[in-house]
Amino acid sequence: MSNLELGIIGNCMYSALIDRKGRVVWCCLPRFDGDPIFCSLINGDEDDVQExxxxxxxxxxxxxxxxxxxxxAILVTTLYDQHGAAVQITDFAPRFRRYGHMHRSQRLIRRLQPINGTPRISIRMRPTYDYGARPMQTIQGSNYIQYVAPGTCFRMxxxxxxxxxxxxxxxxxxxxxxxxxxPDEPLRYTVAEATRESYEQTLQYWREWTRSLSIPFEWQKAVIRAAITLKLCCxxxxxxxxxxxxxxxxxxxxxxxxxxxxxCWLRDAYFVVSALNRLGATGTMEEYLDYISNIAAVADDRLLQPVYGIALEKKLIECTIRSLRGYRNHRPVRVGNQAYEHIQNDIYGSVxxxxxxxxxxxxxxHPGDRRLFERLENLGRQCTRLYNVPDASLWEFRGFSRVHTFSxxxxxxxxxxxxRIADHMELYDRGQYWHAQAERIRTEIEANAYDPERNTFVGSFGGSELDASLLLLHDLQFLAADDPRFIGTVEAVEKELRRGNHMMRYMDPDDFGAPRNAFNICTFWMIGALAAIGRTEDARGMFEEMLSCRNHLGLLSEDIDPQTGxxxxxxxxxxxxVGIIHSAMVLSKSWEEAF
Structure with a gap:
């Protein structure tokens, strides 16, 4: 049966997911959002998949x-037979500096090494195209095989x-x-020489990159793996x-x-930048800020989309793929995302x-300047217009809209x-204007989204429901950690949405019924909120539980079944x-305390 006991390799251009037996089960080429040439992960039960x-x-x-x-990000899988023979598979995507540029070819490299006895192996190479609809055709060469699909050709x-x-x-x-x-290109050297050189340089790159990170004293291994994985998602x-x-x-x-x-979701922008800043990964952070700035540059008075393509594509038309049977036969399989059409008013503040x-x-x-500030003011004007307008919320409700408190x-x-930016730049008239706008919005939020009888903020203006985004009131600096209203909100959200050491995002039914599984980022938000109000031991317990839910390589998905993990x-x-990084930074004892 398919599962998420997977490793990831990649080079910030493409990635591949590899299961515990060394099978590449997911890989989109030439980039993350491309046609998955290896797609067995979402094509039914693993034992039945033929391509x-x-x-x-x-x-x-x-x-x-x-x-x-x-x-x-170099993955090593060792397969053993029943007689003690073994083969070691080393998988990676090349990434290293060459001639002053970052070399990141869309090439998957697999090195095989017999490490005990003489293992007997077979290699099954079965790429597909058109989302698993058809197998690629093969053309044999002297020491290579071409895999051909309409409009493209790969070479092994x-x-x-x-x-x-x-x-x-x-x-x-x-x-x-x-x-x-x-790509269908001949190698400049022999296969052995080319793969050895790429391995050595890729190994050196990743070790130099991780040495540059700022990490907490505790949970270092977990943070480093999360940081590498976050980098691979760039x-x-x-x-x-x-x-x-x-x-x-x-x-x-x-x-x-x-x-x-x-x-790329704009709602993630603040949290991703915050994590990269905490890590000291300034190069990656600045590249992401450039992407965000490109979106802000065309905003003017137009509405932003909640989500964009990785090259700023605007139309992400959602369709159903019938050629794939889905993860564990869960259909539909979707390509594109209708959320690009949604109205989500939180995204302006996030950017x-x-x-x-x-x-x-x-x-x-490239520090911020007057031109960037003026672009951001365009987004600020949207904040002043839309803060009390119904939207789909960060949870992307498809069937209804409200004035959501988080937005x-x-x-x-x-x-x-x-x-704050205006004050920093000594633009005091603009600073005064934006301070006044912030205060006006704050007054309305406090009047419409706070329930004094329950001593908690609620999920929407005039509503009674709670959702996990309210746990961010302190992190966003809307309330102080010792504000009784924040403490009351944390306790109310905990009572309604906590399931053991996991958090639901909300419990009211949505377009697809009531949620059944915990939403991992919400659990990390609760960890941060508990730490802020002084419940540090509880926060550490939740964090340790979350770390235990990672797979064997230290990776996490979006959701967890709170009953089974x-x-x-x-x-x-x-x-x-991001949640792992943030929680570890908040909870860890300092380096000074450790010695």
């Missing part, structure tokens, strides 16, 4: 082991017998060998950060909550808050940050990686 994967099979399989090379080069691979013939692996799969060409690598992994068993997450970093961070090569608070935050939802989830 859309790339694996190395050992005869008389016994068991496997899997780990990452220390502080890298190898130092193993090509005929064995084409026929999937079992053979004895007696010496180190390698395969590369990617489309470096434009600076976009995708929500997840996959489409249509359902939020819960037996539901149709299947969405395509291979795009402003993310861009605020550019005005105060002296490390950045209003994000609009307040946008005005508040504009005031099983992961659901698209994978790996950027929000969840």
């Amino acid at each position: 859309g994967f790339f694996d190395i099979v050992i005869d008389d399989f016994s068991h496997s082991e899997q780990h990452y090379e220390h502080n890298t 080069s190898t130092d193993m017998p090509v005929s064995y691979i084409l026929d999937e013939t079992p053979f004895l692996l007696e010496e180190p060998s390698a395969l590369t799969f990617g 489309f470096e060409e434009t600076g976009a950060v995708i929500a997840a690598m996959t489409t249509s992994i359902p939020e819960a068993a037996g539901t149709e909550r299947n969405w395509d997450y291979r795009y 402003i808050m993310a861009a605020t970093q550019a005005f105060f961070d002296r490390r950045l090569a 209003a608070i994000m609009c307040w935050a946008g005005c508040d940050r504009l005031a 099983e992961m659901w939802g698209n994978f790996p989830q950027t929000y969840s990686m």
Whole structure:
């Protein structure tokens, strides 16, 4: 049965997901949102899938082991047979500096090493196109195979017998060998030389990158893995950060909550920038800010979309793919995302808050200037217009709209940050204006979204429902941590939405009924809120529980079944990686305290 016990490799251009037996089950080329040439992850039960994967099979399989090379995105899988023979598979996507530029070819490299005895293996290479509808055609060369689909051609080069691979013939692996799969281009060196050089330089890149990170004293391994995974979710060409690598992994068993997450959501902007800033990953942060600035540059008085494509595409038309049977046969499989048409008024504040970093961070090569401030003021004007207008909320409700409290608070935050930027730039008249706008919005929020009898803020103006976004009132600096209203809100949300050590995002039925699984980022929000109000031990307990729910490689999806701890939802989830980083930073003892 398919599951999310998967590893990820990538190079900020494309990625691949690999299961515990070394099977590539998901890979979109030439970039994250492309046609998945390996798509078996979302094509029914694993044992029934005949196409859309790339694996190395050992005869008389016994068991496997899997780990990452220390502080890298290089994945090592070892397959053992029942007689003790073993083959080690090292998978990676090349990423290193060459001639002053970052080399990140869309090439999957698999190095094979017999490490005990003489394992007998077979290689099954079965790429598809048109979302699994058809297998690619093959053309045999001297030491390569071309895989051909309409309008594209890939090449696998190898130092193993090509005929064995084409026929999937079992053979004895007696010496180190390698395969590369990617663009239809010949290698400049032998396969052995090219893959060895790429391995060594990619290993060096990732270890140098992780050495530059700022990490907490506690939970270092978890934070480093989350940071590498967050980096892998960056489309470096434009600076976009995708929500997840996959489409249509359902939020819960037996539901149709299947969405395509291979795009960039503006609601994530502030949280992603905050995590990158905490890590000291300023290069990645600045690239993401450039992406955000490009969106702000065309805003003027037009409404922003909640989500954009990784190269600023606006139309992400949602359709159903009938050629794929879905993750564990959960249909529909969706491509595109209707959310690009939604009205979500929180996004203006999110963009402003993310861009605020550019005005105060002296490390950045391109600090914020008057021109960027004026672009952000265009978004601020939308905040003043839309803070009390019904929307779909950050939860993207499809069937109804309300004046959501979180959206209003994000609009307040946008005005508040504009005031701070203006004061910093000594634009005191603009600062006075935005301070006044922020205060006006705050007054209305407090009048319409606070329930004094229950001592809690509520999810919408005049409503009674609660949702987990209210846990961010302190983090967004709307309320102080010791404000009785914040403490009351945390306690009310906890009482209604906490399930053991996991948090639901809300409980009222939506377009698809009542949610059944916990939403991981909400659990991390609760961890932060508990720490803020002094319940540190409870927060640490929740955090340790969340870490125990990661898969064997330290990765998390979007959702967790609070009863079983099983992961659901698209994978790996950027929000969840951000949550690990933020929680560890908040809860860890300092380096000074540790010694």
